[in-house]
Amino acid sequence: MKFEIMRDRLLDGINDVMKAISQKVAIPILTGIKIEVNEKGLTMTGSDSDITICTFIPAEDNGEQIIKVAEKGNIVLQAKVFSEIARKLPTNEVTIEVVNGLQTHIQSGKSEFHLIGSDAEDYPVLPDVKDDYLFSLPSDLMKSIIRETVFAVSQQETRPILTGVHWEAKDGGLSCVATDSHRLARRLTVPEDMPDMPFSIVIPGKSLQELNKILPDNSESVDIVIADQQVLFKTRNVLFYSRLLEGNYPDTSRLIPSEYKTSIVVNGKHLLQAIDRASLLAREERNNIVRFSADDSNVIEISSNSPEVGKVEELLEATDLSGEDLKISFSAKYMMDALKAIDGQDVSIHFTGAMRPFILQAVGDDTILQLILPVRTY
Template sequence: MKFEIMRDWLLEGLNDVMKAISQKVTNPILTGVKIEVNEKGLTMTGSDSDITICTFIPVEQDGEQIIRVVESGSIILQAKVFSEIVRKLPTNDVTIEVENGMQTQIQSGKSEFHLIGSNSDDYPVLPNVKDEYRFSLPADLMKTIIRETVFAVSQQETRPILTGVHWETDEEKLVCVATDSHRLARREIQPENMPESPFSVVIPGKSLQELNKILPDNGDVVEIVIADQQILFKSRNVLFYSRLLEGNYPDTSRLIPSEYKTSVQVNGRSLLQAIDRASLLAREERNNIVRFSADSGKVIEISSNSPEVGKVEELIEAIDVTGEDLKISFSAKYMMDALKAIDGQDIAIHFTGAMRPFILKSADSDSILQLILPVRTF
């Protein structure tokens, strides 16, 4: 195997692949990156058995030659070492050659490295993803969906199914839900090309966080293929495979109240900033609790009290308050996460009592919903 490649292209592809590589794997071969080159271009693969990422670099793009292939072939190189070498090479012209079996030579300018590779036949085969369910979404929308839901997955492995985000089709909609049993984040969208058959899958939260780092911030189309125990996201020259979580996701629809005793409409950014300030004192307490009071006037009081540190009270002008007077306490962190997901728009908050879950929505749309369980303090 021998080829010449532009270093910046090699590094960009390698950076994506490295997101799937972990040093904590049971199979030592997975600490390596698989490199394959042929007349079409270079493919690099990294995996930790839960996530597999493949990047493809074409021989040429837009008339610019990126790779010159002298001899096709494949090799596995230690990912961490190879990545560090490529990052620090002195010039943009890189030659990689494998000779005498696994001896790999990397040359750039006056630098020359010799690495011992492994046989690429030992690398696990890629998951076989059939086209059972296939649809597509713009990359920027995918990133938004991830941002609006993945923060609410459980960090505890006691209920593994809750460490993922539940994606299911409901008539013409795709509904994405995450919950850790103390809060819930839901996002609904209507893709143009939904699969005809309904599906229900749970994607690990960690997989979505890594995918979010790779997706471009534009409207490039991401093709999504769901198969038995695997999901594949295809974007530009990147293939991102993730295993799916096994088990039944709880029915979260029954948690969402349909009747409200108190409704508040307020500017989301003002409320976020007020809770952020109140949490400066609340952080000293174990649960980071902030109190929220609303009455028949259009003024909301946000307060926090720490016996050792002091207290804070702040008044915010609401756009509208309807229903019963209310005093409620909640986690400042959960509330701030929810407000960030709705992203500074005017929001509607609907309460069903001081000890019942309450929901937050954009004042203009029902597509994003956040639910939080209050804390007993009053």
């Protein structure tokens, strides 16, 4: 194997596949990056068994030659060392050559590195994913869906199914739900080409966070292929495989209230800033609790109290307020996460009582829903 490549393009590819590589793997070869080159270009693969990322760098792009292939072949190189070397090479021209089976020479300018690779035949084969369930979403919409849901997955492994986001297709729409049993985030969307057959899968939150780092910030189409135990996300030059979580996701639809006793419309950005300030004095050991009260005067009071530190009170004008007077307490962190997901728009908050879950939605947009369980303090 021998080829020349532009260092910046090589680094982009390495940075993508490194997101799938862990030093804590049962199969030692998975601490390496698999490199395959032929006349079409270079494919690099990284995996930790749960996530597999393949990135392809074409030999030519828009008439510009990126890779000159002298001899095709493959090798597995230690990921950590290879990425450090690529990052510190002195020029943008890099030559990589494998001689005597596994001896790998990397040359750039006057620098030359000699690495001992591993046999690519020993690298696990990619999951076999058939296009039975295939649909597409624009990349920027995918990133929004991830941002608006993944923060609410459980960090506890006691109920592994809750560490993932539940993607469910039915009636032509896609529902994405995450919950850690204290809060819930839901995003609804209607993809153009949903498969006719309904499906229900749970994608690990960790996988979606890594995918989010790779997806481009544009409307480029992302193909989503669902298989038995795997989901595959395909962009122009990247394949991202993730295992799916096994088990039944709880029915969360019954948690979402349909009747409300108090409804408030307020500027989301101002509310976020007020809760952020109130949380400065909220006691850590009480899970960062903030109090929220409203009466018929269209003014909300946000407060927090820490006997050791002091207290804070802040008044915020609501755009609209209807229903019963209300006093409620909740986690400042959960509330701020929910408001960030709604992203600074005017927010409708619907309450059904001091100890019942309440929901937040952007005014005039029911595609994003955030639900939070209050905390007993009053």
